[in-house]
Amino acid sequence: MSVVRPFDKLPVLNSAAILMVGTDEDLQQQLAQTILKEKKDFKISIHLATSLPLPAERDHIRPRIDLIVFMINVQSKYSFKNIEASLAHVDANFFLGKVCFLVTGVGRVNRCSVEMSAVRKLGEAYCSPLIYCELELEGIRISTAQRLLRMLQICAGHVPGVSALFFSSLMRSSNDE
Amino acid sequence: MAAPRRATQRAAPSTAPAAAGPGAAKASVAGVEQKLDVLTLVRLREQLKQQFMECSTVVDAGEESIPDQVMEEGLIEATVEELEREMEQAKISFQNKTLALHRVQIMDALRTKLRQNDDDSKLILETIKRILMLSTAAIEFQKQAREMEEKLNDIKRKRLSLKQAGEKKLLQIHTMKKKQKEELEGIEVGEMLKRIRRNLQKETEMTTLIQNIFQSIIIGSRVNWAEDPALKAIVLQLEKNVALI
Numbered sequence: 001m002s003v004v005r006p007f008d009k010l011p012v013l014n015s016a017a018i019l020m021v022g023t024d025e026d027l028q029q030q031l032a033q034t035i036l037k038e039k040k041d042f043k044i045s046i047h048l049a050t051s052l053p054l055p056a057e058r059d060h061i062r063p064r065i066d067l068i069v070f071m072i073n074v075q076s077k078y079s080f081k082n083i084e085a086s087l088a089h090v091d092a093n094f095f096l097g098k099v100c101f102l103v104t105g106v107g108r109v110n111r112c113s114v115e116m117s118a119v120r121k122l123g124e125a126y127c128s129p130l131i132y133c134e135l136e137l138e139g140i141r142i143s144t145a146q147r148l149l150r151m152l153q154i155c156a157g158h159v160p161g162v163s164a165l166f167f168s169s170l171m172r173s174s175n176d177e
Numbered sequence: 178m179a180a181p182r183r184a185t186q187r188a189a190p191s192t193a194p195a196a197a198g199p200g201a202a203k204a205s206v207a208g209v210e211q212k213l214d215v216l217t218l219v220r221l222r223e224q225l226k227q228q229f230m231e232c233s234t235v236v237d238a239g240e241e242s243i244p245d246q247v248m249e250e251g252l253i254e255a256t257v258e259e260l261e262r263e264m265e266q267a268k269i270s271f272q273n274k275t276l277a278l279h280r281v282q283i284m285d286a287l288r289t290k291l292r293q294n295d296d297d298s299k300l301i302l303e304t305i306k307r308i309l310m311l312s313t314a315a316i317e318f319q320k321q322a323r324e325m326e327e328k329l330n331d332i333k334r335k336r337l338s339l340k341q342a343g344e345k346k347l348l349q350i351h352t353m354k355k356k357q358k359e360e361l362e363g364i365e366v367g368e369m370l371k372r373i374r375r376n377l378q379k380e381t382e383m384t385t386l387i388q389n390i391f392q393s394i395i396i397g398s399r400v401n402w403a404e405d406p407a408l409k410a411i412v413l414q415l416e417k418n419v420a421l422i
Contacts, residue, residue, distance in 0.1 A: 157228035
């Protein structure tokens with residue numbers, strides 16, 4: 001099956017899996033390392049991919065994916081188009097809070113080749129929160145890793161009383177008021 | 178198309194307290210591990226409960242109810258609107274409650290601070306007193322402003338009514354004047370007409386009389402008026418005039 005579904009497999013006890021999709025492999029590796037260095041009390045498995053669909057032959061080994069992070073580099077149109085194409089291979093049930101968009105490269109405004117309005121519309125169309133970060137800086141990387149870790153905990157159901165559906169509160173911006 | 182790369186990394190669970198102290202007494206270590214195990218078990222239980230709830234919710238949501246009748250579009254739209262309205266209400270009430278909670282928290286913090294009775298709290302007290310004074314002054318001025326506005330409105334209303342009365346009076350005067358003039362003219366015209374009629378009548382009577390006299394003179398003089406065209410014209414004319422009247 002080429003479509004990633006949220007609840008097709010049983011969860012493994014005390015563990016969670018995060019899937020990161022993006023064209024920038026170095027940044028992905030760095031962020032993955034930072035996430036692993038964080039203090040946590042459950043098993044975490046990070047899957048990195050440049051695009052979906054994931055190859056079908058490894059499907060039975062793969063655990064249940066709890067959170068998908070799409071990394072968009074605002075400075076390259078290719079990454080944006082790649083992410084848009086990959087979004088078609090994600091099941092609709094994922095977009096109830098288990099998907100998040102990570103937007104990098106916003107710091108250098110004169111090298112942005114993707115319109116910010118297009119990114120924002122993507123986030124609104126898929127009902128998922130956008131997180132802006134500059135992953136080259138150590139401090140921001142660590143804080144993003146902590147944030148993603150917390151989101152992963154909630155998406156995997158480790159936090160009683162809080163469900164992934166609450167992430168819609170992250171999408172409310174000051175423009176809405 | 179692009180070959181996805183997979184790298185799986187696993188991190189060991191960092192149950193650091195359990196791994197700490199290899200030199201500690203065996204019994205205490207065992208006891209600590211025991212307690213932590215219970216704690217971990219309880220935590221895992223909570224996790225499993227949450228995950229189970231999520232999965233069952235998804236299953237419930239996935240069930241499709243087969244409508245045995247064709248539901249109208251309008252009905253569906255109405256229910257959707259109703260639900261949206263309820264959601265809005267819930268959001269509004271939540272925001273109000275958060276606001277109220279924030280206010281209560283702030284008031285409580287202020288109160289505890291004031292009880293401490295140090296420099297800061299004196300400043301706070303001063304500020305509060307000043308706020309009170311300004312608010313009462315503002316209320317007073319607002320009241321006065323409202324009263325003046327009321328007076329102004331009254332005066333305006335009176336002026337309007339006076340103007341309307343004035344207009345009415347003027348209209349009355351106008352109509353009365355017009356009526357008088359018409360009457361006057363009517364009378365005059367009537368008078369003139371009567372006079373003219375009387376004159377006309379007098380003239381016609383006189384003309385008739387004079388015609389009759391001429392006729393009798395001509396006939397009485399036994400002149401053959403049919404021969405003379407002038408005399409003929411006169412007699413015929415007279416006949417005509419007499420016939421007309």
